[in-house]
Amino acid sequence: MTDPGQRLRSSLTAEQSASAVEFDSPIAMEALRATQVLHAADQEPFPVPGRIRVITIANQKGGVGKTTSSVNLGVALALYGLRTLVIDLDPQGNTSTALGVPHSVGTPSVYDALVGDSSLAEVVHPTTATPLLSCVPATIDLAGAEIELVSVVAREYRLRRAIETHLQELPPEQRPHYVLIDCPPSLGLLTLNALVAGDEVLIPIQCEYYALEGLGQLLNNIDLVRRHLNPGIAVRTILLTMYDGRTKLADQVAEEVRNHFGSLVLDAVIPRNVRVSEAPGYGQSVVTYDPGSRGSTSYVEAARELAHRGVALPPLPSRPTPGSPVAAPVGSATDVVAFPDTDAATVPVPPSSEENKA
Template identity: 65%
Template sequence: MNAADSRPDQDGPENPANVSRETWTPEADLDTPIFAAASRATQVLHKNQRLPRPPHTRVFTVANQKGGVGKTTTAVNLAAALALHGLRTLVIDLDPQGNASTALGIDRRQAGTPSSYEVLLGEMPIREAIRQSPHNPNLFCVPATIDLAGAEIELVSMVARENRLKRAIDDLAGAEFDYVFIDCPPSLGLLTLNALVAAREVLIPIQCEYYALEGVSQLTNNINLVKAHLNPALDVSTVLLTMYDGRTKLADQVAMEVRRYFGDKVLKTMIPRSVKVSEAPGYSMTIIDYDPGSRGAMSYLDAGRELAERIGTEQGKGRA
């Protein structure tokens, strides 16, 4: 055996020069996106910050005639954000698709589930239809079932058909809800009309994409008609920009156009386009429960905080 064979392999682990310079250390994970998201999630879930309670229940109708603008997503995630900060929040699902109910963890497909259908038809007091979300003790829902699809036709022949939901919400006196969000279908039928008559404030989600204001002028005209003839207290108090993509000039242009149209009614917070936000309902969760450290969750928390801090401009003058 020659001398060369007796030396340690120069390419082997014994040679310090061949030891990886990327050896893991506990500090190595501190700058990763996963660690950053986990850190944010920890701050969200363990933060004891309390938002101010409104002096009276604020009842919002979340409406937009245009579909796919993040209407249901906005209703449930704002409700979850406020509930996380200790505010008692109720979501009334008036969309026959029932996506808001699903996102809040309510099994609406179970036979005999009390729903907004029975409430609208006067077959059940709204208190009996309220279900607590399994995700938060401050978050509640009046679910929608498939029966609601026929409510539009059944309501046509009823007396004071546009006031059915308002009378139901009036019966919540003493329930001590801080916020009520009514999720509407993307149309201006009797269900949406009931929501507009029952609320004091309208929240309009608008996506930062082409034709963002398409239909909004018609919606505001209809809101003004309801205000003139059925609900003098109704007003568009809040506009939220959704599906914002900061990489495009279009998103910024749309945001500027919406702010020029609605002025200071537009929240400063914008909700980014996010796969996580889209995934969450598939797991019967809001984004705040599904991925509390994500950009989408943080944005809805910021929007909820901003909404709560606008108490000085809130329109609701009577606790439900």
């Protein structure tokens, strides 16, 4: 009889179809999935995107999986070889909790970059999940940021400027391949900053009817941002979350979303899984907490699909590509940033508050 441990080790280099035939029991398949995630460094890495991808994960409805998706997609991308930066823009700080990053009052956080004079480099924290994953945490101070930003010149561009400056200052070999921005469950100034800062939007949609009700309002807001603030923003990814295969409703919602959004919807679907909910209590993602669970497997597959979709993306003139030289920073109110695939070839960048005072 073949040694089970040897079968698991040999499966790492075997074809997926062959391993599926060999491991025909649920326990053996879960062990295989766990082994694959735990030995991600020994497997083929995810492909590097054609440009640095700044992805805003947004949905004004709460409880649809924004934070969970930000955390687990970020960990999965990093485990499979892609440098990833996760920015927690939710005052609740749940993303920071799940990544094991301190976010108590007084911790250098995204608040200091948005409202204060700190750079992102000063508020980035390493995570325990993998060396390739870092996080900008959020503290409760962020709850007052929307009020404090009201009188700031070009307040919608604060996060964009912070990200672009951070990318320009990093050496090519340290620039992240992915920047994931976790938004709060609202359509306020924080979410607006995230939409202006991002090049694309990922929308998690819970497989229930209420999740579809507010989707039109979110899409209208994204369209307004595209027309007035960031012509480069586009909804490129839809992720179905909390799928319960025991109900017809989940199938109906999934079918309706796929019929409407077509190829934007990832093939991978995130199921309801108790391990996904348990993991943050241990300061981990489900990918590291229980790598063999269905939740972990689904997020790894979603991250793989997301990575493969990014290979063909053309470089953006306003974003440096990994390993390429960076253009000089924006220096005056007359500077412009180019956006491809839009009617307007260029859009003026408003001056920062410091430039305005000068």
